[in-house]
Amino acid sequence: MENTALLLIDIQNDYFPGGRFELDRSDAAATKARAALDFFRERGAPVIHIRHESPQPGATFFLPGTPGAELHPRVAPRQGEAVVLKHFPNSFRETDLQERLRALEVKHLVVVGMMTLMCVDATVRAAADLGYTVTVLGDACAARSLEFQGQHVPAPQVHAAFLAALGMGYARVLPTADFLAQAGR
Numbered sequence: 001m002e003n004t005a006l007l008l009i010d011i012q013n014d015y016f017p018g019g020r021f022e023l024d025r026s027d028a029a030a031t032k033a034r035a036a037l038d039f040f041r042e043r044g045a046p047v048i049h050i051r052h053e054s055p056q057p058g059a060t061f062f063l064p065g066t067p068g069a070e071l072h073p074r075v076a077p078r079q080g081e082a083v084v085l086k087h088f089p090n091s092f093r094e095t096d097l098q099e100r101l102r103a104l105e106v107k108h109l110v111v112v113g114m115m116t117l118m119c120v121d122a123t124v125r126a127a128a129d130l131g132y133t134v135t136v137l138g139d140a141c142a143a144r145s146l147e148f149q150g151q152h153v154p155a156p157q158v159h160a161a162f163l164a165a166l167g168m169g170y171a172r173v174l175p176t177a178d179f180l181a182q183a184g185r
Contacts, residue, residue, distance in 0.1 A: 001183060005046035005106040006036055009091060009113025009120055011075045012051060014068030015142065020061035023114055023142040024155030030074045032140035032176040033112040037075055039180055046104045048082045049075070050091045052119065089122035098130065108133045110179065111171070112140035116162045124171050134171035137179055138163045 011030055014020045023029075040047050053069050054062040062069045077083050086095050101109075109132050113120050120141050127134050143159035145152060153161075167173040174182075 001043055001045050003105055003107040005048055005101065005104060005109055006040040007048050007050065007091070007109050007111045007113070007123070008033060008037065008075055009050045009111065009123055010052045010062075010115070011049075011072045011113055012062060012068065013070050013072055014061040014066075015114045016072060020068050021144075023144045024159070026114065026142045029112075029114065029140050029142040030072055032137060034074050035176055035180065036110065036112050036137055036140055039183070040110075041078070046082075046106060047077075048084060048097070048100060049077045050084050050086060050097070050113070050119075050123075052086050055087065089119045090126045091119065091123040092126045092130065101132075106132070108135070110135045110137065112137050112176075114142045116141040116143040116159045117146070121162050121166065124166050128170040135179060136163065136166055136171045136173045137176045138173050139175050 011033055015023045015026045037047060049071055051071055052062050053064045055064055071077065082100055084091065084095050084097050088094065091097050109127050111120060111124055111134060124134050124136060143155050145155045146158050163173050
């Protein structure tokens with residue numbers, strides 16, 4: 001756990017039932033993310049929450065100042081935990097995330113969050129390119145169905161495909177329980 005930080009990406013209200021952009025299995029993913037969050041908090045290890053806002057015209061969710069853009073209560077930050085505001089899928093783009101990680105001497109990121117197919121993917125790839133080792137807790141992430149050339153791709157397949165791709169060269173992908181067992185819970 002030395003030089004390791006937990007990165008919670010966009011676990012925000014709009015992704016949950018009743019939100020403006022509901023994801024498949026967001027509740028289950030948030031429960032697993034909370035288990036990882038509790039593990040890091042118990043050890044006093046760094047935790048960084050990422051929160052997305054969409055200020056651009058035409059945006060339909062994560063609108064600034066709306067309840068949907070707020071971090072979900074299940075993983076709400078405690079006083080003293082960093083919250084990084086971003087406006088792009090890559091959590092490093094035009095944020096101070098890299099500087100925060102350097103100040104904490106972080107070398108390894110454990111990533112949970114939403115959406116597997118967008119912000120998790122973009123951030124994990126960027127982190128690996130920046131030299132971090134990355135572990136993604138696959139069951140603590142959530143996705144949604146996609147359409148491609150008239151073909152419906154169900155959310156579980158989207159989720160699996162993106163995790164499989166990340167696991168090929170950008171990250172180690174594990175279930176939360178396996179990570180917790182290996183890290184010493």
